[in-house]
Amino acid sequence: MSITNVVRRKRVARENYHHGDLEAALIDAALDLVRQTGPDHLSLRAVAQQVGVSPSAVYHYFPDKDSLISRVGDKLFIDLANMQREALAQIPGISARAAKLRYRELGRTYFRWANKEPNLFRLMFGGFCKIEREGDHQGNDAFLMLTKCLDDLLDTGVISKSMRKYGELLSWTAVQGASTLIVEGHLPEAAFEDLLDGLDLAMRAGNMRAGSK
Amino acid sequence: MSITNVVRRKRVARENYHHGDLEAALIDAALDLVRQTGPDHLSLRAVAQQVGVSPSAVYHYFPDKDSLISRVGDKLFIDLANMQREALAQIPGISARAAKLRYRELGRTYFRWANKEPNLFRLMFGGFCKIEREGDHQGNDAFLMLTKCLDDLLDTGVISKSMRKYGELLSWTAVQGASTLIVEGHLPEAAFEDLLDGLDLAMRAGNMRAGSK
DNA sequence: TGTACATCAGTGAACGCGCGTTCACTGATGTAC
């Protein structure tokens, strides 16, 4: 079947009896409902209703409710990575200044995402969706962007060689933890910028000569 | 009513018709069920059944299900703080070495808690229980212990004055984030000790002279 | 010490509801000739 064929079929189908891309529509609807009501409280029937389809139709695309939720989780991780990619694209350049801005912006984007949509953040990190390849963070886009950022910071002499080793780990965990603690009300929102300042300073540990402005 | 009176009444009651301390028993049972099945999936009826009491009895002690869950959350925070207190008590002394060990043990206890009982950890930080006084972390026991640890590290010259300022924030967020990311399968378990190493190094940033072994 | 009574801590039935999942089905669509 040619691509053209697929496209034509979709277009025609969408207007009539067949939905066209029900799978994607279900994921989007589920995402929207999670956003509004939280990851617990998501119901299959509500998702189907939102799309305007019978509950049983869902089972043509997902074996059960959990796998639908997992797919929503997958999409959220992709969305977050895309958001970070766009943020980085706004700050080009190989200067130390640009590298520093990119590093902070990467963290801010992560936090902003969490803070703006707490329920989506909870779905991602609250044990609702299974991680397919455990611990395989290396392969994911967001992690690669962080690695690139840290490499730039090292190359431009902003951070120390000795701290570079812990760069991804310390940055990711601190930003993740701050996001959770702020979202859940354990820390005030302003704490996030403080944390970025702390990370800036921390990442210079080991050779202060290179850490000058 | 005297204390003796209360105690006697409790003892007698427990054996007969009246439960004696149903409120605490319900919280314990709820905690146990959350531990097994996760914070979503907790049902009032199951809690009542576990205690051996009718579902409606719960309403003599809690206005609704959510407030029971919140009470479980409160207890968990207290339990964690107690566990940390006990861990610190095992490492007395005012030496730099003791201070360093206490600092690491504080983080490890937090992580061990999360890793051993993921469902309880999810209840605490997954948006299931309302925080009564938002952002009032200063008052809580665990935070005070962390502050004390960091003061000791500063006094013994292990960490820098400039990083001391960010001590609580950076330590708490990093440990919290690492716990979440490891529990949820985004990072391998071994990453936690790496993180502690990274934090040790980071906290010396600003004046390396003081950071010598 | 014994009795009458108020209070207290629970019961048990019922409410209305929404849930995930199954199943046989139907009507639209695409395809072969």
Next chain:
DNA sequence: TGTACATCAGTGAACGCGCGTTCACTGATGTAC
């Protein structure tokens, strides 16, 4: 181009269930005299 047929993408009714919450109640307990 027209027709017969297979396939595909949905429907809708039903299943059995467990849920949170309410309400009138009852039997045990504590208290006053």
